Amino acid sequence: SQKIEQNSEALNIQEGKTATLTCNYTNYSPAYLQWYRQDPGRGPVFLLLIRENEKEKRKERLKVTFDTTLKQSLFHITASQPADSATYLCALEAGGFKTIFGAGTRLFVKA
Amino acid sequence: EAQVTQNPRYLITVTGKKLTVTCSQNMNHEYMSWYRQDPGLGLRQIYYSMNVEVTDKGDVPEGYKVSRKEKRNFPLILESPSPNQTSLYFCASSLSTSGSRSYEQYFGPGTRLTVT
Numbered sequence: 001s002q003k004i005e006q007n008s009e010a011l012n013i014q015e016g017k018t019a020t021l022t023c024n025y026t027n028y029s030p031a032y033l034q035w036y037r038q039d040p041g042r043g044p045v046f047l048l049l050i051r052e053n054e055k056e057k058r059k060e061r062l063k064v065t066f067d068t069t070l071k072q073s074l075f076h077i078t079a080s081q082p083a084d085s086a087t088y089l090c091a092l093e094a095g096g097f098k099t100i101f102g103a104g105t106r107l108f109v110k111a
Numbered sequence: 112e113a114q115v116t117q118n119p120r121y122l123i124t125v126t127g128k129k130l131t132v133t134c135s136q137n138m139n140h141e142y143m144s145w146y147r148q149d150p151g152l153g154l155r156q157i158y159y160s161m162n163v164e165v166t167d168k169g170d171v172p173e174g175y176k177v178s179r180k181e182k183r184n185f186p187l188i189l190e191s192p193s194p195n196q197t198s199l200y201f202c203a204s205s206l207s208t209s210g211s212r213s214y215e216q217y218f219g220p221g222t223r224l225t226v227t
Binding site: 032034036041042043044045046049089091093096097098099100101102103104 | 115142144146151152153154155156159161167169170201203214215216217218219220221
């Protein structure tokens, strides 16, 4: 069955460092992959979308890569700040209009 | 303000008592969807709707019903709730245009449901 895995449940980094989160998927060839941010008690908020023909996408301090051969997306936050602490979710379209999400990685940025 | 609203935000109910969670969006989005979120399992799609009167099952549709009679509203119905439906529920919407779909989803604030 189609599956998305995010590399770890939690990631702790020091302020100013680059956070790198991983999203791996199996048994599917998505046309795109998305990343969302979720704060406690709130709904996810869209951050970036990358299509299968794009290797990399950037938005301010955020960068996403998409390797369809490895079936993997990497999400980077450069110069991380305590305000970046949140759960980050990856998602892809699983055929038709279905969407599947990974379980998320909780990022903690220490000052 | 562009938004997705859900009501109620919190609900405690008993097994078997029918309930409806409402979802409304003011962005004229064609696509709407319901998810449940459980610890360690992430967001799982229950049902989605591509347009008025067009709905389809997601990964976990058992025990749920939906309807899409108007573009802005997409209620989630639990005909006979059971304790395993205790969860955090999110409604989402996305702009969808003919021949080219925008995939960014806007999420509501969530409804925390407890079934005892």
